[in-house]
Amino acid sequence: MRAMKMAWVPYVPLEDRLSRIDSLKTKIFTLGCTQRRSALKHLKEERVKKFDYCMPYYMPLSPPEDEDDTVVNIMYPLEPPIVCDFDWEMDDMEDFIDEKVKDEVLPEDEKEKFKDFIKERVRERKRELKQAKEARKKAIDDMDPKLKEAFENIRFYKFYPVKTDDTPDVSQVQAKYINRYYRHAHELL
Template identity: 95%
Template sequence: MARPKGKKRAAEDPPAEAEAKAPAVRGRPRKSAKTEPKPPAARGRPKKSADTEPKPPKPEAEYFPEQRNLEDLWLSAFPIGTEWENIDKIKEFNWNFENLEKALEEGGKLYGKTVYLFGSTEPQLLDVNGESKIVLIPIVVAVDCPFPPSDKIGINSVQRENEEIVPMKAMKMAWLPYVPLEDRLSRIDSLKTKIFTLGCTQRRSALKHLKTERVKKFDYCMPYYMPLTPPEEEDDTVVNIMYPLEPPIVCDFDWEMDDMTDFIDEKVKDEVLPEEEKEKFKDFIKERVRERKRELKQAKDARKKAIDDLDPKLKEAYANIRFYKFYPVKTDDTPDVSNVKAKYINRYYRHAHELL
């Protein structure tokens, strides 16, 4: 039988050549039988070599004692009247005012009451590790009153001739709300604190730009308070004398207790006053007595007017006002202050109702 017309059959190609001549196939190329499969890619981070040096152990965490809720309250009360250069001496010891904290916490005598606190310092000779040393003891006065006891500051000292009563803001001071530790993450405007401390915004770094007289005023500041009942001043009839001589005569004269003639003769006898200065000295004393009496009358009239103008609620609050004076409690690392405690606060507040 005859073959059908068409192309002659080509001789079979070798496998390699046939594969090369094979038409391209769409999609992924076929793997050659001789192609070795790639190893699967390792997932994650590469494994550390056994030769890698181990990291040093982490240091143990330090544990500090938990802070008490009102632990820094006493530090928030500005130590008014303390010289700027001595303020840092307050932190010479780790003072503890847990007595103040307990008085304001639940169960304490000041718990739930509105109180205003100010600080101060009292230098005293104390035993420190077997040695006598002058220590600046911090104290805190708590005023139990629903209203601020005063918005004024008194500036007075033996070095100053005249007393000044100025607004707190004139000395950059004000009553500021105190926020306990547990509330410091809360919104300030949502807090309703009943604890206020005397604060001072004067920056110590700016003192060098102030006049010396201005800086010294801070040293002589003390919280002012005008009681409804005037205190019985023991020195109401006493005047301070500074007669201009070389050296000057500095003394006190009590116009009720001292006889003028005997007082002057004694100064002459002690060779303090020259004989020819007797009449001038007498006139000087009389003028000082007249000035003092005039000052007392003016102060009495001003007090009466201020009390008459008081709001009835404020007058009632002042009638029931109470002062509490706190000293630091004894601890192992602080000096013992139990023998130097005193109820006296200052010339305006006079004495505390209770000493703690």
């Protein structure tokens, strides 16, 4: 985070902003950018993208419900290669392969090889998911009880600007969703 010029800074309530910050004993920190505003205006596009994707994350004790748990990315070595996604819960293997043949992406004589290739990729993906689940369970079991309790009691707050004359009214568009890592806020402020 230091390389990205970002840091956790203490949250100072609006009414205390003019008083001395040293005297405040805050337990709330916000992620802030420590880079000068004038420098932010002249960033290259690559650096801007790094800022866009620079998000701290935490490891929740309950695993996120991932939509891609049953999706396998396939790149079958043909000329040109077949690149597609196969969902083993939603897609029927025979229909999926017949559709590829009908679309003239897959030759008729490659059907069985393609089917075996998909089955192998599905087995690999299931194995990866199982190993990840076991590693996650082991990490949680090996976790310090105090740290585990802290993760259980963690709360997320999402802040919106206070309605003033020079700010728009955002009360109609407030949402609890934060992002794909943190999911939903416990409270909107």
